[in-house]
Amino acid sequence: MSYGNNKLINNALNRSYALIDYNIHNDIHKQYEFRKQILLDDESLTENEKSEAIKIITEIHDLNKLTFNEGTKRICENCNQECLAISYCEYCVRNYLKADFSNWTSGNVIIDNLIQECQMKTINPGLIPEWIPYNNIQNIEYLTKGGFSEIYTAIWINGHFIEWDSERQQLKRIGRQYVILKILENVENANQNWIEEAKSHLNISNKWTDVVQCFGLTQDPSNGNYMLVMNKLNIDLRKYLQQNHNQLTWKERIQIITDITLALQRIHYENAIHRDLHSGNILYDLGNAFYISDLGFCGPADKPLKKYKNLMKQCWDADPSKRPDSYTLKEKMNEINLFYQSKSNESFTQPEQNNNFEIENCTNSSKLFTSKVHQFDNLPEPRNATEDEQEAFHSNKSYDDFHIPNNVDDFNKFSSKKNSTSKISSLFKVAYLKLAAKSYPTYLKEAQKMANTQNDYKIETMQQQTMNHQIKDNDEDDTFNNPNLHSEEQDELELPN
Template sequence: MAFPYIFPLTEPWHWMHIHKSYKILIGTCKIKQATDAIARPLMVGGGEDFFDPKDCNNGDENHDPRAQIVVESEYKGKIIDEMEDQEKGREEIELIDRIKEKRRKEMLPQKNELNEKLRSVWDKSYYSLDSNIHRTITSQEEYQKSVVKNDSSLTENEKNFLLNKIQKLYDAYRIGNSSVEKQQCNNCRNWYQATQYCEFCIRKYLENNFGNWKSGNNEIDKLIQECQQKTIAPDAVIEWIEYDQFENIEHLTKGGYAIIYTAIWNHGYYNEWDSQKQTLNRLGGQKIVLKRFNNSNNNNVNWFQEVILSFTLDITSTFLAKCFGLTKDPTTQDYMLVLNYYQNDLRHFLKDNFHSLTLLQKYQTIGQIADSLYRIHERDTMHRDLHSGNILYLAPVFSWYISDLGLSGPIEKPSNSIYGNLPYIAPEVLCGEIYTTKSDIYSMGILMWEVITGETPFDDYEHDLELTLDIVKGCRPTIYEYIPRGYAILMKQCWNADPGNRPVALIVKEKMKILIKLLYDDDEKNESKNFKSKIKNFFKSKSKKNRNSQVITNTQLSKNTKSKIYRVQNSKLYTFNIPNKPRNATDEEQQAFDSKQFDLEISEDMEQHYLKSIENNNPHDDREFGIAGPSNSGSQFQP
């Protein structure tokens, strides 16, 4: 038994000492003011030498106030717990609840914590999936989950994080594709298709809030309400957002038909459904992008086309730049799209990170873009201005999204003009033919070249007309010897002069998936591991040729930013009258075109700088997605 604490009670302050130490309201020696339930466990012994509550008679002058209280240590914890439970106020309870909730969240992975290791497992679960074996949605979902569950490199928290992401992905897919697999909601009794929420309850919640917002435009109100009645996920809700919800609005860039700003959205978007409270919860303050449509306040409604496509084309929010809704500048009366903020675009990302990318990472980038383009074409839509400035990068999840879809030029674009980024415009469009999905495929071929080489296509042309004529004659970017053969064949098919000979987006997507799967096979590892050495050897061989020809130094390049070297094109209006029909270049013509690109040689200091950048980069295993951090130099959009 623990040694007891003994206090001689000779003065009133001794009682206050007990009160302070054990939170027992005793006051002075008139112990009857305390309850027997509290006092008796503190008292042991009896007789005249020990204090007993029944001996404390009120008003008894002969009563000896001296007493001894013996507190056994095993009672101490029990009494303190009882007293604290009785005396806790609302603030104390809330504080404890907050601490518990904080600890619970600390046990979970952080939001968007899709690091290199998790991305590798995620990709493995996808690329190893055989749709011929796993034919149903449920079977495919269970397979991907099994890959995650059986991965010994993951912690339980990491597994739960990936399993939750897989679940959300398949929930959105089930609703978006009208899956026959359904279950009945206990609340609304509808048969819903998701597993983590009831889409009908979410839609009812949004419908009940129709009266709480107005845009001032009946057509916009109707469009947003229709979108909300088709909502398939808590984080895919289209809203009318009041302009006063945005703070720190800053100009980012300006194009031919839109002005881009960044801002902080105080409330943030809806991100989860509380099935118990039957409410949507918001993320909280977040950085977003505002895209202002110039002259959208007039009677010209062409700008509305992009709004409709942004709202309706990707209801799953999985392949287009995420759109949250619409707002209106009260000063200019211009409408503005509210979009997710992305850290970089493909053009600047390649400039900053190319030498650290593995072959697998480059293939995965093109694979994601091809998949997104397929989904756009699947919905009978064309992009019309696909280039590396319109492919946006979301760093936390290593994903790429297509942006700026639908408008393709200024609101008052002349009917006989072409709007686009010249190196990516298909030759038949340059010759005045109508734009088709195969025109997008041509742009895809140019993107494939840009990603595999890290170079800007046709950046050595001074004049637009000269480049246009060469494209129509069949001249294409040089296919370097280090480019893998299978990839090069697909790339050439995409930029064929005859649209009929170009593959559809589905074929591009599936062929890229095959190429990626091959890199996961042991037999194909050598090609991936040797990719950087092939580039290195190629660079050495080219830099040593014709040392007597004109040499460009690194200093000259940095100063001469307006020269034709590294000239970067942006989308703009073109008006051409070209009588020729597009054709493929002959081998001799292509060789002559290729040779022009090496007329200006690279100096030794630039060569050493290039090789050092490769050697200093610690190459990752190709199963990882080790991408360097994004640069701030990239813009959110290249209108």
């Protein structure tokens, strides 16, 4: 975490944070007092630096008290309300913002309500979202197309709110600062994902300092485009590691991981998941800290995946009376479909195609397409497995004797050592050999020999697939590890969950 541009203060603050024993200092007040004492005892800091460091952790302590709604309250000398913050009064700040509601508008009721709602939940003077007049933005330059929106750099003349002036009872600004502008798509359509993106940025980044801060929104009057105004950081993690890999100490590497995991925890604390976390979305600033960005991909953790999962379980229920009827199924799928259709097609990226090889599937065995007669007499009544049955299944000792060696030739060694004759072990051996036979035909005989002792497999099908699957292998591609190359027989042999 970064607390400013003074590296000594940053290091001391990070050290005071790392030394906390949460078993002993089990509430935010004890943690604050512990960090304060660590800083006072730090011989690497001057007295002025110690004062600055303690001021910083006091602000963090105020933020934590309001975030978790705990700690000792005090009576504000101005508004006479019980407030939690020490260095400011959260009620005075909110009243100041509320009194200014009539002096601005975005021209969009949804945006106005969103910003006002966030301002009325303000917990820190430096984390306040606002409507930013476009004439306060200068030197706008195109940067790139990030995610699915155009990104610009700019200078915000006034800068964001930074602290509360208790004497004048007003907010102070940081002054001229560099910012990022991100265009919001389809703002006029209330069903579009811009609403969720704006909410994610405003609600999360203005509550937690570990994610890239969103200062608010603005609008380009020339085309009507609404834009998020965000903090501009220096470089992403990918480029940072490329440039500094040889100079990074383990202490610095661990601090990077700590910053990232803390920011991720903050997002999950808000019952959201990022959905697109990678090194390009982790940004670095000169204060020697990393922040998670691109919260436009964030979404509620239980939508829509949990809805689909629950619907799937209902459809699979062993009791037909508990399965959804066609009308219910249609209504549920309409809800899920509406969620996805409201988003751009690019929002749902497909798994990357492996362009290093080609597969020609010329299998034409009539055995694969010939209808067969199956007898299903005297089948047991279907039912859902109980928790005890699932636990018993997964703890089945018959799996203990099954091994997959690194070398296929070692199968016989494991078999003789364990004297394993279990059907499951044999099935996996055959599947392993079949997969190996696709690239190394010498294993085909061994697979045939084993399979001949079982009635579960048809060697003719395996031979046809082995002969007709043409794999053009690139030197850089390891086809053995590619899940797309599993045979149909092997798909039937997936390890049970």
